[in-house]
Amino acid sequence: MKATAPSYILSFTCHSASGQVARFSALLESQGCYIDELAVFDDAVSQRFFVRCVFHPQTEVFDPARLNQGMRDMGSHYQDLRWQLQDRREQARVMIMVSKLDHCLNDLLYRQKMGDLDMTVTAVVSNHRDLAPIAEAYGLPFHHLPLDPANKAEQESALLALIEETGSELVILARYMQVLTSATCARLSGRAINIHHSFLPGFKGARPYLQAHERGVKLIGATAHYITDDLDEGPIIEQVVDRVDHAYTPEDLQATGRDMECQALARAVRYHLERRVFLNDNRTVVLR
Incomplete structure (x- = not known):
């Protein structure tokens, strides 16, 4: 608070x-x-x-x-x-990046509204326009930075300029479904948090719930971590797990996973805002 x-x-x-x-x-x-x-x-x-x-x-x-x-x-x-x-009287300035899925964005903005996350949201940034109404409902600037293979460098240059312009100290990738370049990851080292919809280091990359279903796992999870230029390999801040069984379809796993993603991401963001997280090589120390 x-x-x-x-x-x-x-x-x-x-x-x-x-x-x-x-x-x-x-x-x-x-x-x-x-x-x-x-x-x-x-x-x-x-x-x-x-x-x-x-x-x-x-x-x-x-x-x-x-x-x-x-x-x-x-x-x-x-x-x-x-x-x-x-x-502690000064709120951190935070930018949120999204693609099309809205559950993490909705959860973060609600927690911020209720005072659970002590931060000022500077902007919502997306490579799609789908979530613009959510940003508008909260009175937040929405920036559409479309992306294709030909304009990736230009798009990330605009992103970095926007981070600088808004004075954003932390960038949250709240299901932003694009891989940032090595140069951008280096610029944002220690101040960009991603949520991965799997219990890392298992099931990296795309479609982890389908991978989990194919392997018949009995536990699934979500992982919040700092980004690095190694995909889904950054220092882990928080993880949440839940037990599942053979009856779960991939859709059931996704539904369960959405709740865990929100929990893990919100906790990681709060720990960062409260200066509880320290980088320790490729690990973190979280002092509670």
């Missing part, structure tokens, strides 16, 4: 070493800040340390620049220190 009083999220990661939490806590105390939430994880495999902290100033005067300088000073003690400071 959107904060009304001054409150901040500071997340950082660095190479594993001793004393990070003590030094960080002392830094916040020295600037008159009170820690409301603190979650940490030390990954023995990658030897990286991850911290997410929610805090509020206890004084009327708080200068984020001083805290950023304090974090830079911490960087002289800890290898490869990277951090983000987020004012």
